[in-house]
Structure formats: structure tokens, C-alpha cells
Amino acid sequence: MASPWKPRGTARHDGRARLRPRRAAGDGAHFVEASVTASIELALDQAYSERQLIHVLWLTTGLGCDGESVAMTAATHPSLEDLLRGILPGAPRLVIYNPLLAYETGEEFTAPFRRAAAGGLNPYVLVLEGSVANEEISGEGHWAAMGVDPDDGQPITTSAWIDRLAPRAAAVLAMGTCAAFGGIPAMRGNPTGAMGLRDYLGSDWRSRLGIPIINLPGCPVQPDNITETLLHLAFRIGGVERDLDLDDLGRPRWLCERTVQEGCGRAGFAEQGKFAQTPADRHGCLVKLGCKGPVVKCNVPTRGWVAGVGGCPNVGGICIACTMPGFPDKFMPFMAPSRLGLAAAAGARFTYGPVMRRLRERAIRHHFDVEPGWRRTGKSLGTGYRPRW
Ligand code: SF4
Ligand code: SF4
Known part of the structure; x- marks a missing residue:
């Protein structure tokens, strides 16, 4: 499948160079010209962004309860349907591969994940729901997996999927407190060595677009926080939005800076x-x-x-x-x-x-809690009004 994704600064932008003002706006006319040019550029960015298709590969096989997948269906601003139909101005359309939403099962469901791992699906966002188990201590079994490897007939562990998919991802999103920080499965005394995605990939990890792992905490995450963050990511990948404003722990600052x-x-x-x-x-x-x-x-x-x-x-x-x-x-x-x-x-x-x-x-x-005294009937006016003519 041909990639609909082009990074910013390609020929698309060069082709618009003639629209830019020849010198910086120094007077009113040039200011207007610059504003019009900026508006045209924004419109072109939006039009380009709207034509894109962004794949969201959503692994629910971390150690978790699928709470975010369920919560997302209750989102209203924007709704899941808004994202899937691509009806928001300037937003690329999303295709979400999530077992809770999918009609496909088994090999048919895992096919897009395999295609993405082989470089055949572009651009995509990798979402992990649930924490990452430490498969190095799983003995002869495994803690968490999705699908079977046709080469050896063994289950493909969730951490193997992360290893295969994260390097090509445009962005990686740790969805829910389990995926972000470990959460309940990572409590003291747990047997799996569960951890958050940053603990697994490293807090310095960057996607191929240079985006750090985005942590979206909550147990489950508030529904609109899920869809809004996906929308911001779509704008970012589509080229409409610049860098996401994240705090030191990778949380969207605008969602997480205030206390309860x-x-x-x-x-x-x-x-x-x-x-x-x-x-x-x-x-x-x-x-x-x-x-x-x-x-x-x-x-x-x-x-x-x-x-x-x-x-x-x-x-x-x-x-x-x-x-x-x-x-x-x-x-x-x-x-x-x-x-x-x-x-x-x-x-x-x-x-x-x-x-x-x-x-x-x-x-x-x-x-x-008392009305002003001048609001009353009678022949005199008590408002303090003084006629000026
Ligand atoms: S963060 Fe909470 S809701 Fe989300 S997967 Fe973990 S336990 Fe479930
Ligand atoms: S108010 Fe507290 S318990 Fe409720 S979602 Fe936020 S952090 Fe969780």
C-alpha cells in the first residue's frame, strides 16, 4: 500500500514558495499580504492533512483490563465516530485496529500489525494499553501475547510486538496508567515484573518523527482525553500542528497540569x-x-x-x-x-x-444576594443617571 505520508518540508512546500511575500512585512500592505499568505498556507496544510489516512495500531495485550478501549467509546469531544469518519476540519482520518472494536479475529485481525512491522503500513501510531510484563522472567511460558508466529508456532509476546512496531511508528502512545507507569499490575509483590512503556523502551526513546512516548494516565483514561490526544497526534502527523506540549513525564500538559x-x-x-x-x-x-x-x-x-x-x-x-x-x-x-x-x-x-x-x-x-435599591417603581429615578443634554 502506497504511503500517504510525506514529511513537512518536501516538494509540496517548495511548490508553494511563490506564495510567500518577497520581503518581511514592513508596512500595512505587506502585513496584509503576509497574513493572506499565512492563511493560504494554513488552508493548504489543512487540505493536505485531510487527505491523509493515519493507522492506529492498538495493542490491548499489555497487562490491563481493556478499560481505555471501553472508555473511548463514550467520548463525545471529539467522539470516536468523528475520528473514524474524518469529519473535523484539517484532521486526517483515523483507522483504529483494536480487538474490542474490530469485526476481524485471529490472523485476519493481526494482519495489519504484521504489515506495519514489515514496513507496509504508513504512517501509524502505536498504542499500548496495559503494562509491559518482563518476559525475561517468564520461564518457559509467557505473560502476555497476541497471535502466533508462523515460523515457530510460538505466541508473539506483547513486548515482541513493541520491539517490532515501535521503531517504525510515527508516534507511540502509552494509554492508561498501566501502560504509562505500570499501574495496578506493577504493584509491589507482583510476579510479572510489570512496568510502564517508558521503563521498557527508555525515557529518552523517540519515534521516527522525534516525538517522545506520550503518557496518557488514568484508570481508565477520561474518554475525551483519549480522543483529543489522538486528534492532536493526527494533526501533528498530518503537518498541521507543531510539537505537542508534554511535561517531563510525557503527559499532555494541557490535560494534566492542574491538581484535582x-x-x-x-x-x-x-x-x-x-x-x-x-x-x-x-x-x-x-x-x-x-x-x-x-x-x-x-x-x-x-x-x-x-x-x-x-x-x-x-x-x-x-x-x-x-x-x-x-x-x-x-x-x-x-x-x-x-x-x-x-x-x-x-x-x-x-x-x-x-x-x-x-x-x-x-x-x-x-x-x-440583594438587588440594588434603585430598581423600583415610582416617579423618581434612583439610578444616579444625569442627563447630558
Ligand atoms: S489503567 Fe486501569 S483501566 Fe487502564 S488497563 Fe490498567 S487497570 Fe485497566
Ligand atoms: S479524580 Fe482522582 S480518581 Fe478520579 S479520575 Fe482523576 S485521579 Fe482518578
Whole structure:
């Protein structure tokens, strides 16, 4: 199959050179000319990008539970259907090879993976869901595999698929906390030596487009975070978007920079020293019930779960830190409040919290929750308006 992918800076761009302004914009006319040229270039980039087809090879045979594959079907902004139909302006169309979504089974399903490993599928994104088992300690068996090698009749382990597919991938995406950091299968005492994809390939690893491994944590990942990241990758590979903004751990910064508490609908209660006693309490911060929100990076409280609805602490669920590299060990037992959380709660509850609450309640009752006095009937105007003519 011919590759629809061309890197930026090929003849396609050279052919447009005549559209560029001959000198830098120094006056209004040149500024307009430069703007028009930039718009034309963007339109050409988008048109080129829309004609592309990007393959997403999605391995669900890491050590995991397929939670992200299920979650993705609930995405709305953008939806899975939007990505597959390629209806978003400037976005290439995606073809996703995922066993949960596929009609094909067995050899028919693994055929595109084999074609990609042989260099016959381009460009593609490799997605791993689930953590990477250490096959060096699997003895005579194996921990995780997909398909059978026709040459020796042996199962092809997930790590062998990663070894075959990662070198040709335009980008590699570790989907979910298991794939990103190891997650639940990598808990202390596990027998498989499970690890995250960066632990396996190395944190300095780069794709052939120079993109680091992208870590998208969550257990499971918030559905729209999945499709939005795939869309950004499609734009990046399509040539419309420049570098993705990733943090030091490879997480999309725009999704993961705020803590749960910074986006939580209950954070105001914490500031005022009001704490829930049970998950059913409609008012009060959940930190005394074990919520880890103040030290966890996650956008679920602001984004919700499905179509903007839900979001753990917003609906009474404590945050158990499922997006974090230390999950789950560093946050267990989940229902026990941390000493830091209790100290912060005691500080807010016995010092400034009640004072702030009383002052605010008073101000609300007497000032802000009251209509201005000039809104009334009568022959006089009390608004302070002064006629100027
Ligand atoms: S991160 Fe959670 S939802 Fe995703 S595969 Fe692992 S256990 Fe399942
Ligand atoms: S709020 Fe906490 S428990 Fe909920 S998804 Fe985010 S990190 Fe996980």
C-alpha cells in the first residue's frame, strides 16, 4: 500500500514558495499580504492533512483490563465516530485496529500489525494499553501475547510486538496508567515484573518523527482525553500542528497540569473549613474521607466523565489518584485520609476557614444576594443617571 505520508518540508512546500511575500512585512500592505499568505498556507496544510489516512495500531495485550478501549467509546469531544469518519476540519482520518472494536479475529485481525512491522503500513501510531510484563522472567511460558508466529508456532509476546512496531511508528502512545507507569499490575509483590512503556523502551526513546512516548494516565483514561490526544497526534502527523506540549513525564500538559483540587467543585468548602462526614454529604470537601485530590494531577473534575457529566469528587467519590505514577501503592489504603490532608483540614477548620466563611456569608446575605435599591417603581429615578443634554 502506497504511503500517504510525506514529511513537512518536501516538494509540496517548495511548490508553494511563490506564495510567500518577497520581503518581511514592513508596512500595512505587506502585513496584509503576509497574513493572506499565512492563511493560504494554513488552508493548504489543512487540505493536505485531510487527505491523509493515519493507522492506529492498538495493542490491548499489555497487562490491563481493556478499560481505555471501553472508555473511548463514550467520548463525545471529539467522539470516536468523528475520528473514524474524518469529519473535523484539517484532521486526517483515523483507522483504529483494536480487538474490542474490530469485526476481524485471529490472523485476519493481526494482519495489519504484521504489515506495519514489515514496513507496509504508513504512517501509524502505536498504542499500548496495559503494562509491559518482563518476559525475561517468564520461564518457559509467557505473560502476555497476541497471535502466533508462523515460523515457530510460538505466541508473539506483547513486548515482541513493541520491539517490532515501535521503531517504525510515527508516534507511540502509552494509554492508561498501566501502560504509562505500570499501574495496578506493577504493584509491589507482583510476579510479572510489570512496568510502564517508558521503563521498557527508555525515557529518552523517540519515534521516527522525534516525538517522545506520550503518557496518557488514568484508570481508565477520561474518554475525551483519549480522543483529543489522538486528534492532536493526527494533526501533528498530518503537518498541521507543531510539537505537542508534554511535561517531563510525557503527559499532555494541557490535560494534566492542574491538581484535582484545583478543578474540584468542592474546593471552596476546603478553603472555608467545611468537610464532608460521609460520601452522601452534598456539601464539604472529601479530604477527611480519604480524597487524594490536593496532590493528584487530573482534569476529570473539570471535564467530567461522559459528555461533561460526573467527575469523581464532584459526585461524592474520593479521588484515589488513579492518574499518578505512584498509583496504587503510594495512595493506599484509599479510604484512609493522608496526614498531610488531615493537617491541611485541621488548619482550615480551626483557623481562617470559619472566619472566612462567616465573613462571606454575611457579605452575601447583606450585600451581594440583594438587588440594588434603585430598581423600583415610582416617579423618581434612583439610578444616579444625569442627563447630558
Ligand atoms: S489503567 Fe486501569 S483501566 Fe487502564 S488497563 Fe490498567 S487497570 Fe485497566
Ligand atoms: S479524580 Fe482522582 S480518581 Fe478520579 S479520575 Fe482523576 S485521579 Fe482518578
